[in-house]
Amino acid sequence: MKSVKPTVLIVDDDKNTRDGLARALKRHYEILLAESGERALAILSNTPADVVISDVRMPGMDGLTLLQRVMTHTPQPIVMVITAYGNVETAVKAMKHGAYDFLTKPVNLDHLDILIKRALHSQKVEGQIENLHEQLDAKYGITNIIGSTPVMIDVFETIKQAAPTPATILLQGESGTGKEVAAHAIHQLSPRSKGPFIAVHCAALSPSLLESELFGHEKGAFTGATSRRMGRFEMADGGTFFLDEISEVDPAIQVKLLRVLEERTFERVGGDEPVDVDIRLIVASNRNLKELVAKGKFRNDLYYRLDVVNITMPPLRDRLNDIPVLCQHFLKDFNHKNDRQIEGIVPEVMNVFSGYAWPGNVRELRNTIEKMVVLGRGKKLTLRDIPANIRDEASDLASGSSWTGGPTPASGSIEEAEQLMIQTALKKNNGNRTKAAQEVGISRRTLHRKLKKYQLEDSAESENAESE
Ligand SMILES: Nc1ncnc2c1ncn2[C@@H]1O[C@H](COP(=O)(O)OP(=O)(O)OP(=O)(O)O)[C@@H](O)[C@H]1O
């Protein structure tokens, strides 16, 4: 049978140390032994090891030189060095050269065991993101959008298929779901990737500013127009034009946009000479455009022109399984940006995270990890590092809920499930909040807050009626 135990290479010139470590580790690991740095390299050239534990002071090649040599290997083993007690300088040097950690003599075997386990775990998740990046890159050419859940695979497939075509793309989805990242990916995967990518955020500008920003203006078009100015559409010539928050565009500009879409031509503000542009259009909205059309707030004809390839970015709560890898991705990023070395996130944090609704989606998750990395107090991020608002909103339902069944919500959203759960519990307990809270497994105070949030206060007894 093929062994699945990780391999540990022990390098020490002292036989007693080698044997002692081997004895302690052989239950959980495949052990290799080397009495010198040279011998260790010879072994590694045939047999890859997951972990190398090396003494520093040895005759011939010393531990630090061995470390430097091993760091060039692929796959790269995790290296830990054993230094004499109190030899801080060597330890620091080893860490600088890429050692995962150092141990002091005499080696505490329990500590060693924990250290190896932790190192292998962090290597594994890191390997997972790297793998995912590679897969997404190889399969879709997409490297900046993280996701491996079926709903995201669907999005990737559509992007891959539509990106190389000149088709207009409509990206919809709640705020923070990655519409702008998707727009960039589409541009990168299109034959226009060498051309400009020009983005305009419609909500940020007043109608008249937006108009001259998009179409440019002629000299003297309005007070302050002292010279002719090129608009963003012209700047995007030969490239991709990304129009963000298109639902906020004023009706007069909607008409002009329609013409750009149909004829790829327009006039600058204050001018009558038509300007032709060669652009690929991507538009985004975090409001449902079809609904806005139904309400008469968005032009029907414009909507149909935009609705060629329609991609909806799923909210984070519908792809909870992507949370761990997104977290790892952001952890790495913010460790790097803040010069921090947080090693990982304990699994309990993921439980809380998957019990939270993430109204701000991936952006909120990203900001949360940033906060946790900056303020993190330990080697790993744990429950106490989670911002209070998220812990309050999520933990009641995520951990130890006594809820075991009942009606299931139609859309599958956590908020809806929560609301249903609370309503059912209240009904069952004749509106008694204390009993309902107990049944759902949350505190009475939290229940009170949630009733307010979902405007369910009528279905519960008033505060006074219940106080006994
Ligand atoms: N799948 C993803 N993988 C990695 N990062 C992501 C992903 N989705 C979103 N992000 C990150 O989340 C943040 C918000 O994404 P983005 O700006 O694309 O959202 P949006 O849908 O355009 O939101 P809004 O409607 O508010 O403009 C960005 O920092 C982005 O890098």
Ligand SMILES: [Mg+2]
């Ligand atoms: Mg956006």
